[in-house]
Amino acid sequence: MIDESPLERVRSNIVIEFEDNAQAKIIYDSIILEFSTAPDFRSSMTIDLDESNIIINIDAEDSTSFRASVNSAIKWIKLALEINDLTN
Amino acid sequence: MIDESPLERVRSNIVIEFEDNAQAKIIYDSIILEFSTAPDFRSSMTIDLDESNIIINIDAEDSTSFRASVNSAIKWIKLALEINDLTN
Numbered sequence: 001m002i003d004e005s006p007l008e009r010v011r012s013n014i015v016i017e018f019e020d021n022a023q024a025k026i027i028y029d030s031i032i033l034e035f036s037t038a039p040d041f042r043s044s045m046t047i048d049l050d051e052s053n054i055i056i057n058i059d060a061e062d063s064t065s066f067r068a069s070v071n072s073a074i075k076w077i078k079l080a081l082e083i084n085d086l087t088n
Numbered sequence: 089m090i091d092e093s094p095l096e097r098v099r100s101n102i103v104i105e106f107e108d109n110a111q112a113k114i115i116y117d118s119i120i121l122e123f124s125t126a127p128d129f130r131s132s133m134t135i136d137l138d139e140s141n142i143i144i145n146i147d148a149e150d151s152t153s154f155r156a157s158v159n160s161a162i163k164w165i166k167l168a169l170e171i172n173d174l175t176n
Contacts (some may be wrong), residue, residue: 011103012100015099040119074154
């Protein structure tokens with residue numbers, strides 16, 4: 001099914017803007033380990049910190065693995081934000 | 089909760105590559121109406137066709153509405169692909 005699909009590749013660049021550089025760094029440091037250890041053979045993900053932005057790049061072979069990667073990334077960020085909010 | 093969050097905005101550019109221009113056009117034509125009618129006050133989505141690529145831009149106020157938009161977009165594309173595969 002996947003091999004016969006006319007969809008060749010899904011690439012995405014996600015920019016998450018934070019209030020300030022410090023907040024972005026806190027969230028980045030909380031989730032970097034998840035990104036470096038997440039195993040996925042059909043998609044690859046990178047995460048970068050650029051001042052007050054976290055930039056996530058996803059390169060997936062099909063729409064299912066793309067969706068799984070986006071959902072994981074957003075869940076990690078949301079969890080880190082919620083813990084961060086609790087401590088403020 | 090959302091107003092207090094240090095997350096300001098989530099922006100994404102998703103590029104979906106197809107085998108050829110014709111396949112990209114078929115999928116684009118199938119889903120364009122969904123994009124133009126989907127109501128969402130916390131995020132906006134645009135879709136463009138560029139040769140064999142479909143390009144989706146999402147601009148969201150928070151991670152929840154971003155995730156909802158990505159999931160809707162991917163579901164529409166996946167459904168269009170599955171119907172397309174059935175007819176081939």
